[in-house]
Amino acid sequence: MSVDLATVKRVARLARIAVSEDEATRMVGEINGILGFVEQLSEVNVDGVEPMTSVTPMEMKKRMDVVSDGSKADDIVANAPNTDRNFFLVPKVVE
Amino acid sequence: MTELTSLTIAEARTKLAGKEITAVELTDAYIAAIDSANEAINAYIAVTPDKAREMAKASDARIAAGKAGALEGIPLGIKDLFGTEGVHTQACSHILDGFAPRYESTVTQNLWNDGAVMLGKLNMDEFAMGSSNETSYYGAVKNPWRAKGSNLDLVPGGSSGGSAAAVAAHLCAGATATDTGGSIRQPAAFTGTVGIKPTYGRCSRWGVVAFASSLDQAGPIARDVRDAAILLESMASVDAKDTTSVDLPVPNYEASIGQSIKGMKIGIPREYRVEGMPEEIESLWQQGIAWLKDAGAEIVDITLPHTKYALPAYYIVAPAEASSNLARYDGVRYGLRVDGKDIVDMYEKTRAAGFGQEVKRRIMIGTYVLSAGYYDAYYLRAQKVRTLIKRDFELAFHAGVDAILTPATPSSAFGIADEDLASDPVKMYLNDIFTVTVNMAGLPGIAVPGGVDHKGLPLGLQLIGKPFEEETLFKTAHVIEQAAGRFTPTKWW
Numbered sequence: 058m059s060v061d062l063a064t065v066k067r068v069a070r071l072a073r074i075a076v077s078e079d080e081a082t083r084m085v086g087e088i089n090g091i092l093g094f095v096e097q098l099s100e101v102n103v104d105g106v107e108p109m110t111s112v113t114p115m116e117m118k119k120r121m122d123v124v125s126d127g128s129k130a131d132d133i134v135a136n137a138p139n140t141d142r143n144f145f146l147v148p149k150v151v152e
Numbered sequence: 153m154t155e156l157t158s159l160t161i162a163e164a165r166t167k168l169a170g171k172e173i174t175a176v177e178l179t180d181a182y183i184a185a186i187d188s189a190n191e192a193i194n195a196y197i198a199v200t201p202d203k204a205r206e207m208a209k210a211s212d213a214r215i216a217a218g219k220a221g222a223l224e225g226i227p228l229g230i231k232d233l234f235g236t237e238g239v240h241t242q243a244c245s246h247i248l249d250g251f252a253p254r255y256e257s258t259v260t261q262n263l264w265n266d267g268a269v270m271l272g273k274l275n276m277d278e279f280a281m282g283s284s285n286e287t288s289y290y291g292a293v294k295n296p297w298r299a300k301g302s303n304l305d306l307v308p309g310g311s312s313g314g315s316a317a318a319v320a321a322h323l324c325a326g327a328t329a330t331d332t333g334g335s336i337r338q339p340a341a342f343t344g345t346v347g348i349k350p351t352y353g354r355c356s357r358w359g360v361v362a363f364a365s366s367l368d369q370a371g372p373i374a375r376d377v378r379d380a381a382i383l384l385e386s387m388a389s390v391d392a393k394d395t396t397s398v399d400l401p402v403p404n405y406e407a408s409i410g411q412s413i414k415g416m417k418i419g420i421p422r423e424y425r426v427e428g429m430p431e432e433i434e435s436l437w438q439q440g441i442a443w444l445k446d447a448g449a450e451i452v453d454i455t456l457p458h459t460k461y462a463l464p465a466y467y468i469v470a471p472a473e474a475s476s477n478l479a480r481y482d483g484v485r486y487g488l489r490v491d492g493k494d495i496v497d498m499y500e501k502t503r504a505a506g507f508g509q510e511v512k513r514r515i516m517i518g519t520y521v522l523s524a525g526y527y528d529a530y531y532l533r534a535q536k537v538r539t540l541i542k543r544d545f546e547l548a549f550h551a552g553v554d555a556i557l558t559p560a561t562p563s564s565a566f567g568i569a570d571e572d573l574a575s576d577p578v579k580m581y582l583n584d585i586f587t588v589t590v591n592m593a594g595l596p597g598i599a600v601p602g603g604v605d606h607k608g609l610p611l612g613l614q615l616i617g618k619p620f621e622e623e624t625l626f627k628t629a630h631v632i633e634q635a636a637g638r639f640t641p642t643k644w645w
Contacts, residue, residue, distance in 0.1 A: 058529070060520065072475060072519040073482070074512055075500035084516060087577055091517055094578045095464040101537050108535035109542060112352040112366060112594025113619060118395045132254035138489035145484050148495045
């Protein structure tokens with residue numbers, strides 16, 4: 058499989074990365090190079106093989122459903138580019 | 153003062169305990185070494201001398217009070233991927249501009265609990281994506297090693313290039329690192345240092361910036377095998393904050409140093425003999441086999457038939473997980489924000505300005521392989537291939553193999569801004585051909601120096617073990633180290 062310029066622009070949009078025309082054109086070649094490289098996986102017979110979901114066989118850890126952390130609003134917003142009274146500020150989303 | 157920086161962790165520990173030196177003296181020696189070398193090497197992207205001296209002073213007090221921890225007063229460098237409270241933590245990316253977390257990663261907290269001293273944060277490939285440390289927002293790291301009679305700058309490998317260079321140049325006693333496809337073992341091999349990626353789940357991933365969560369694992373880079381064992385013992389823990397942290401007690405790794413490997417079965421996988429591999433790598437491998445045989449190990453040929461598919465499967469799984477993990481960098485909660493005409497425009501401009509080329513490329517690949525209609529053909533197939541890769545190893549271990557010996561990398565360190573590699577991302581990816589299988593299967597792997605090539609540059613051997621049998625790797629790597637000796641670069645900086 059390979060990608061064309063329109064696909065690269067669509068994927069960039071999905072990934073929320075602005076790309077210029079030049080960048081998108083360059084990426085077509087690079088991404089096709091990588092897709093060509095991974096193409097060899099199609100020669101592997103994977104019939105009846107389970108996909109790997111965990112590298113070590115272990116049961117998912119569970120914890121009690123109790124509050125164990127919190128009241129850290131100041132810490133949570135401390136690194137934000139724009140805040141007001143413990144709220145993150147973003148450009149208007151709803152008109 | 154400079155000779156203090158040539159002490160291994162084990163040696164410094166003895167001198168500190170015997171009160172021959174103080175932690176403050178040791179820390180000051182490292183800070184002086186960093187001051188004079190870092191402009192040339194660029195291993196540190198943030199140095200924390202005040203914090204280091206304060207921690208060292210506290211260590212001296214604990215030593216005096218007879219309450220020294222396992223790493224009391226030992227100065228360490230920390231890869232920029234580890235969250236360190238109030239200190240620069242940016243995964244060497246512009247998108248985390250100014251980020252200083254309000255928390256400490258479990259691994260670094262374990263080190264501080266044992267008395268270690270933090271010297272600063274180390275350079276790395278952006279978000280750990282790279283094999284040369286050249287994708288860092290803070291510029292390339294120079295390898296302390298140079299070819300004989302040459303002053304050409306070489307890469308230290310990556311992504312833990314800053315960690316490996318700092319350890320090799322004696323700018324810290326040891327360093328933390330992480331390994332997603334070879335990022336501990338390849339730079340260790342390029343710098344003549346020892347690096348171990350433990351079994352997936354051995355070290356907590358909590359507070360470590362995520363790249364590919366099913367592959368990422370922390371481990372140390374150290375001057376010798378014993379130091380690597382000392383560091384891993386402190387870094388590893390069972391952590392309720394990481395659901396993939398495995399519920400097994402941490403063994404005394406240092407106790408395995410010096411144990412006999414007599415009667416052990418070492419597997420030699422024929423698939424690791426790749427086309428175009430330099431003769432020197434093959435002879436290094438044969439030398440390693442001979443050393444282990446001399447020490448009483450039994451050498452057996454094994455087959456790992458899906459080896460060649462590990463790298464292509466990795467370049468689906470890792471970018472897919474990365475595209476999902478890196479979705480959080482949107483200019484809202486932390487780091488860089490570039491304003492736009494609306495919120496989507498802000499996201500797109502922020503991510504365009506904040507991520508470097510390699511990171512963008514991988515996010516794009518990941519987004520593509522996970523997008524509607526392609527999931528089965530790419531991601532699901534890659535995860536099935538991963539099962540087959542793991543099964544190859546399991547069959548070898550079931551047949552009685554205790555550990556597997558391979559070369560660590562297909563070459564020695566290459567030049568900074570190598571045109572051949574820069575023009576073709578896949579060529580750069582091939583650097584991880586011997587290391588990536590280990591991450592795909594979640595196994596432990598150690599890189600240990602085995603010799604130098606005709607240019608005088610270090611080459612490494614890799615040992616791969618069964619899950620949670622890091623002790624086997626330490627004792628076997630120590631046998632190689634005893635035979636090969638240790639390797640230190642000639643100072644030019």
